[in-house]
Amino acid sequence: MLKIATFNINGVRSRLPALLEWLDREAPDIACLQELKAPDAAFPIDEIRAAGYGAIWHGQVSWNGVAILAKGMEPIESRRGLPGDTGDTHSRYVEAAAHGVLVGCLYLPNGNPQPGPKFDYKLAWFERLIDYAARLHDSGHPVVLAGDFNVVPTDEDIYNPKSWLKDALLQPESRECYRRLLDQGWLDSLRARHPAERIYTFWDYFRQHWQKNSGLRIDHLLLNPQMAPHLKDAGVDRWVRDRPHASDHAPTWISVDLKVQKQPATQKAAADKPAAKKAAAKKTAAKTPAARPRRAKPAG
């Protein structure tokens, strides 16, 4: 079983004790981090290695910054930065292979205030993500696209949409982009695993929102068709948010079982005969869970 997590850490240096405590206690095999808020040279690689993790990171002074950690191995970097705009200097995307999975770690722009140039940047970045994600989706590898998407997908993903109506995270344009991304065939794993539950991954620092559980679901792990059938469980490590000086996000995770189920030799031999092959294919199709995400209901 493989545990894959995403965690907007909101400052990797100021939150290093929290990160190490979480890694020690939850031991994710792969951890995507966002909002490092540190330049490359200040990334605490020594402490992370001492905790048993290899890492790649794409830092930036003061803001943004993303990293991928892998337990007991060095992630093999396959990309840093989204294609489509060479003038974009924000560190918001990094990608690596680890433990047999291709992992895209992203920090989508917040987009506030909207309307305005920051919202335009958010939507433009989203379009680049949608374009690139299509390639990932069709890569043939098991892929997870994980991170802080800065989108509340539906009104079921926030404590009270009325308070946030003007916020960039709830705008129809933001939600439309997210839906278009899912419609490529990605599975929203948290929602798939818990179809009818309130799940939050972020609680802002204002108005005692954590204490009141006034949260938003904005950290997502999307799975392509090579990955989705292996999903076993998903959740949020809420205890991390309850610690003193916590990030405003909590780590969000899935577990997947990628082990190939070996067929008994006799069954395998039988499967080579055309008639049996056809029956086996039919059986497989019937057993495969719906990989397509359900369409979000129109808001309102």
Added chain:
DNA sequence: ATGCCTTGAACATCAAGA
């Protein structure tokens, strides 16, 4: 409409987060 709270930059107050 704005602040609330928190970080990182630089050292009093910003910019930015969501």
